[in-house]
Every structure is written in structure tokens, then in C-alpha cells.
Amino acid sequence: MKVKLLYVILLAGFISCSTETSTLNPLSTTKSEEVLNFEKSIKSLSRPENRETPEELRNKKSLELSDRRKDILIPSALELIKSTGVKDREITQNTQGDRDKILTWAVKIYNEKLEKINQNSKN
């Protein structure tokens, strides 16, 4: 009886480990759609229509993006935040719609996801 029980435990452990390897690696080593869309929106800042206007250049005090250009990133930033399971209501409560808070939150998630991908590719 004890030997049978031992076999069952070993078999369950084997199946569990096999399943973990086969399902986790492909998902975690690739970027999610939300991450890719966030990157795409960042790259879109270099498009002619999204570049700094002469007025923005005149008023520029630092390399920080203008509000107009930050707004280009907001939709994909919100999607990235929501991809972690956070609801709209929670986002509103935490950020009050402040662009910088939304972007800082999204960048934090982006960096964490990149870190996870790198960790998984190492293993």
C-alpha cells in the first residue's frame, strides 16, 4: 500500500513538473500584446506628426515629454496596467487621471515584465 502511494506521489510530481516546463516557458519568454503595444506607441513618438512642434521646442525646459506627446502613450499604458488585473476604478483612484502617475505605473510594470522575461530566458 505504502509503495503504491509512493508511486502515485512520484507520478503526480513528474506530471506536475512536465506540465510546468511545457506551458510556462513559451508564455513567459515572449512579450504580451500589451507590452508590444506599449513599445509600439513609444516608437510612434518619432513619427513626423508626433514630433515636437516648434512651440513645444521653444517652451521645452527638460527632455520630459510634452503633455500632448504623453497623451499618445496613455491608451497603451492603461492597457498595460489593466493587463495585470487592475480595474479602471482602481486606476482612477490611484492616479486621478494624472498622466505622469499613469506613465510611471506603466513603466514600472513594463520593467518588471522585461525582468521576468530575462529571468526566464536565463533559466
Place this chain on the structure above:
Amino acid sequence: MKKIFTIIFGLALGSSAFAQNGSGNLHIFNDITNHKLDLYYTIFTVVPSTCSAGVQALDLVHLPPNEIASYTTYINSTSAAGHPYPIDHWSPDVLSYPPIIASAQRWSYIKFSLSDPLNPGPITPTLGGSVGFYNSCTGVPASIAGTGSLNGTNYSFNADTFMFGGDLWINVQ
């Protein structure tokens, strides 16, 4: 002996935790919006508090088209740390710096060039330059553009820098 070990461990921990990403991580995009070219770059850092030069990477990093490289700290940017686009050598050797010196540094700018894997040879004039942050200290512009040609093929590029969300972003396209 125990104290010495504790100090060394503390310094190592400090250097990995507080190296030069105090003003955010650095992200470099090799964007394929306009072309599919190989990007080669070296990274420079700066000490903003004194507006003085930091260190220079001795490794020339190759970033293929459509790839993104992100750097957090010196320690986490090495091949030993498993970085996909590692930098293992710096001049001076910042990896052996005491944490207090390393942590005063910030990612500053990249010196880069683009080349066409399908049309080997030097593009004339060189398709590249320097672009980055802390422009008043380094004199390096926040944005550059240029053109070049090789074997009858014309190329153009632009490189832009942005700051948002607490990080530093460079897009080369």
C-alpha cells in the same frame, strides 16, 4: 574576518542595488519603421551633480533590427547577469568602483552607427552619431538625423530621446 566579509557583502549588495539607474533605466530601440538596419552602439554615463564625465563602455553592442535593449545597473548589464545585450567592460572599470561613486552616475548618451546586413560595407557618411540626455553637461544633442549611401543605395535615419515614467528612452529609426 566576519566583519570584513560583512563589509564586502554590504558593498556588493549596495553596488547592485544603487548603481547608476537613479534617474531611471535606459531603453534603446532599433526601430524598423524606416529601414531594417543593424545598430551598433557604446554607452556613456555622466555624473550630473558635478556635470563631469562618467565612464565609457568598451563593448560595442550589436542590436539587430526591431530589438530593444534595456539597462538598469552596471551589475545587471553584464553577460554574467544574463543580459541579452551585455556590457562587460567599462573605462574606467566601474564594476570595481565603490558603490558611492558608481551610484552618482547616470546613463547619459550612446554613440552609434547603423549598417545594412544585406549591403555590407561602410555607409558614407557614417550613418550615426551621438544622442542622449544631460545635454547641457555633455553637449550631445537630444535628437539627430542624417543620410548616407552605399553601392547606390540611399539611407536615412533619425534618433530621438525621451524621458517619461521615470525612465530614459532612445529610439533609432
